[in-house]
Amino acid sequence: MYELIWQGSRFQIIPSKRVPKRSGATKSSPLILSAHTLDLKTWKDYVLQGLCADGIRDVILRSWSRCRENGVDPSQGKCRDIRSDAELGEAFRFLRDITLDMQMEIYELIRDRGLLVTISEERGYLLGMFGDVKALTAADRLNFGPGANWSEASVGTNAIGTALQCCHPLQVKGREHFCESHHGWICSAAPIFGWDGKPVAVLDISGPMDSDHRQALELALHGARHIESRLYRIEAAQQMFRAFNLVQKLFGATSAGLVLVDPEGRILEGNNAAADLLGIPPGQWRGAKAELWFDLPRSFKAFAKNIAEPEKRVRAVRCHTNPALPVFAHAMSSPNGTVMGFLLILQEPHFSPKGSSSSRSTKDPFQKVLGRSRAICRAVDVARRVARTDTTVLLVGESGTGKEVLARAIHEASRRKAGPFVAVNCGAIPSGLIQSVLFGYEEGAFTGARRGGSRGLFESADSGTLFLDEIAEMPLDMQVNLLRVLEDGQVTRVGGNKPIKVDVRIIAATHRDLAQRVADGLFREDLFYRLQVVRIALPPLRERKEDLELLVQHFLTLYSKTLARRVRAVLPDFYDALHRYHWPGNVRELRHAIEAAVALMPNDVLSADCLPEAIVQKDGPAPGSCDHLDFNLRRREAESIRQAYAHFQGNISQAARALGIGRNTLYAKLKKLNLL
Numbered sequence: 001m002y003e004l005i006w007q008g009s010r011f012q013i014i015p016s017k018r019v020p021k022r023s024g025a026t027k028s029s030p031l032i033l034s035a036h037t038l039d040l041k042t043w044k045d046y047v048l049q050g051l052c053a054d055g056i057r058d059v060i061l062r063s064w065s066r067c068r069e070n071g072v073d074p075s076q077g078k079c080r081d082i083r084s085d086a087e088l089g090e091a092f093r094f095l096r097d098i099t100l101d102m103q104m105e106i107y108e109l110i111r112d113r114g115l116l117v118t119i120s121e122e123r124g125y126l127l128g129m130f131g132d133v134k135a136l137t138a139a140d141r142l143n144f145g146p147g148a149n150w151s152e153a154s155v156g157t158n159a160i161g162t163a164l165q166c167c168h169p170l171q172v173k174g175r176e177h178f179c180e181s182h183h184g185w186i187c188s189a190a191p192i193f194g195w196d197g198k199p200v201a202v203l204d205i206s207g208p209m210d211s212d213h214r215q216a217l218e219l220a221l222h223g224a225r226h227i228e229s230r231l232y233r234i235e236a237a238q239q240m241f242r243a244f245n246l247v248q249k250l251f252g253a254t255s256a257g258l259v260l261v262d263p264e265g266r267i268l269e270g271n272n273a274a275a276d277l278l279g280i281p282p283g284q285w286r287g288a289k290a291e292l293w294f295d296l297p298r299s300f301k302a303f304a305k306n307i308a309e310p311e312k313r314v315r316a317v318r319c320h321t322n323p324a325l326p327v328f329a330h331a332m333s334s335p336n337g338t339v340m341g342f343l344l345i346l347q348e349p350h351f352s353p354k355g356s357s358s359s360r361s362t363k364d365p366f367q368k369v370l371g372r373s374r375a376i377c378r379a380v381d382v383a384r385r386v387a388r389t390d391t392t393v394l395l396v397g398e399s400g401t402g403k404e405v406l407a408r409a410i411h412e413a414s415r416r417k418a419g420p421f422v423a424v425n426c427g428a429i430p431s432g433l434i435q436s437v438l439f440g441y442e443e444g445a446f447t448g449a450r451r452g453g454s455r456g457l458f459e460s461a462d463s464g465t466l467f468l469d470e471i472a473e474m475p476l477d478m479q480v481n482l483l484r485v486l487e488d489g490q491v492t493r494v495g496g497n498k499p500i501k502v503d504v505r506i507i508a509a510t511h512r513d514l515a516q517r518v519a520d521g522l523f524r525e526d527l528f529y530r531l532q533v534v535r536i537a538l539p540p541l542r543e544r545k546e547d548l549e550l551l552v553q554h555f556l557t558l559y560s561k562t563l564a565r566r567v568r569a570v571l572p573d574f575y576d577a578l579h580r581y582h583w584p585g586n587v588r589e590l591r592h593a594i595e596a597a598v599a600l601m602p603n604d605v606l607s608a609d610c611l612p613e614a615i616v617q618k619d620g621p622a623p624g625s626c627d628h629l630d631f632n633l634r635r636r637e638a639e640s641i642r643q644a645y646a647h648f649q650g651n652i653s654q655a656a657r658a659l660g661i662g663r664n665t666l667y668a669k670l671k672k673l674n675l676l
């Protein structure tokens with residue numbers, strides 16, 4: 001293989017020292033090509049006199065016309081515009097370097113056929129030239145070599161320059177060349193197109209007329225496509241690199257957490273902010289399944305379906321490990337709608353009162369009753385309907401399940417909302433006082449009675465709601481009085497004889513089985529039926545664990561605000577522990593657990609370590625477990641109550657708070673344990 005090179009003042013043919021990557025020389029039988037299609041007179045008539053004869057191809061005629069307009073001299077012997085590497089610039093050198101081996105490969109296909117192969121860049125300057133000595137010798141005579149400008153404007157109609165002009169493959173034979181010195185050549189050239197569809201180079205196979213030009217144009221075309229795909233790959237890699245760099249810069253520059261996920265749901269990239277928000281070490285998640293952290297599979301399917309509708313390309317996604325974290329998945333699609341992946345944007349949760357349930361509650365009182373479980377929704381639905389009436393309601397459920405929360409919501413949703421909501425724990429009032437507490441007393445009714453007497457809770461609740469908590473603890477002898485008030489709508493103060501009209505709606509609550517109390521003779525049947533006109537049951541938290549995260553989120557918002565502590569991330573073990581626990585104290589216990597965790601968290605990340613010990617105990621009693629564990633639980637409960645009561649020196653409020661149960665419940669339990 002020989003090579004034509006520029007020696008500063010002239011071209012020189014040298015044996016090429018370059019080694020082709022692979023050799024695939026094809027020898028084929030000679031093909032006799034028609035010498036040329038135009039006679040000398042046709043060429044002369046046009047180029048010298050502008051006379052147009054039949055038989056000139058359109059593409060050639062248009063090129064000749066351009067050459068005449070550009071003042072190309074048809075008698076010029078050699079190319080005069082030859083530039084050095086330095087003059088041709090960086091892009092020229094880059095293109096030459098990445099196409100050199102391909103020129104050599106193509107040369108192997110035309111070896112010994114008296115041809116040469118050359119590539120020119122977009123302006124027409126030749127990048128390099130390889131060929132047989134015969135072809136290179138002829139090329140040298142024309143200054144047809146690397147650095148020479150083979151555009152139409154420079155050397156007239158020729159395969160390279162004209163292919164660049166008309167943007168399609170072309171063979172120019174003999175007298176179709178505009179300059180007479182090229183009439184002994186046949187040149188086959190195919191443009192190489194860039195991303196934008198414009199030619200960036202031309203591959204040319206040329207040689208004297210008597211060389212073997214069989215399939216030269218097909219070869220040029222094939223080579224051009226081959227180079228084109230290499231250029232595309234390089235361009236694609238560069239674009240990817242640029243995009244990746246940009247993405248990395250953006251990822252690093254934003255405070256939002258960003259995670260890039262491929263269509264198979266694997267994490268391609270994520271920034272430190274995202275790692276921070278999820279509480280995992282940065283950089284360790286590349287290739288991991290996104291579903292470990294995010295609830296993606298369903299969203300993926302939905303996205304795939306709706307990808308054509310732009311407004312459906314963004315979805316809120318749940319983060320398993322931190323449900324309080326707002327996460328939005330943005331679908332990325334190709335122009336034909338194929339899902340190419342997702343960008344997950346994780347926004348730092350702002351625990352602000354705005355938009356929190358407490359502010360929303362001003363609109364709908366039932367929004368304070370948190371929960372989406374069926375049992376809670378059913379309870380709220382009944383409560384919502386009964387709130388429109390004055391009907392007596394009985395709320396049943398374990399301690400801390402939200403009976404008072406629901407009673408308040410009923411009051412606030414009723415026509416009585418402007419009136420008072422008065423709550424009383426029937427179990428907490430000493431039996432000797434209960435009558436006067438509820439109905440009031442007149443002056444002098446008993447020793448120590450206030451001067452002028454006192455209103456009872458019924459009078460205080462006039463035009464509003466009286467919430468009778470722990471109604472099962474009401475002494476039997478008092479129950480008949482209560483029944484009377486419910487029937488008559490009037491009270492008589494202790495020591496008085498004048499009935500006072502009261503307009504009070506009664507909501508009663510108990511954690512006991514009231515029907516059983518009736519059966520045991522501890523509760524009046526008539527009062528029982530009078531109270532439970534509408535009965536609403538509130539489920540224990542362990543039976544509605546699907547509400548757990550919502551409640552946690554609510555209490556996190558509340559306590560991060562009231563305790564002025566920012567919660568940046570919640571680790572998975574925090575939720576694991578909460579889910580494992582059986583919550584005997586229900587939502588109240590959960591509330592206190594979250595308050596304690598936020599208060600005790602050492603930095604701004606919540607983990608299981610921040611939770612009270614009883615909750616994280618893995619060997620603790622399980623819900624619904626066998627008898628000896630229930631016994632164990634009771635024993636532990638009694639111990640805890642004794643310890644707390646002693647620790648707080650008999651202060652029931654503080655002890656109840658520490659135990660995570662209500663004051664009334666503690667009061668009842670203390671009584672049962674004979675501690676009062």
Ligand SMILES: Nc1ncnc2c1ncn2[C@@H]1O[C@H](COP(=O)(O)OP(=O)(O)OP(=O)(O)O)[C@@H](O)[C@H]1O
Binds near residue numbers: 368397589
């Ligand atoms: N569904 C709920 N949504 C929001 N908070 C709740 C809910 N249920 C309970 N709570 C919270 O739990 C705590 C206890 O609720 P509440 O006093 O209403 O329970 P209770 O059933 O009346 O308990 P007790 O029978 O011991 O008096 C409250 O601090 C309340 O904020």
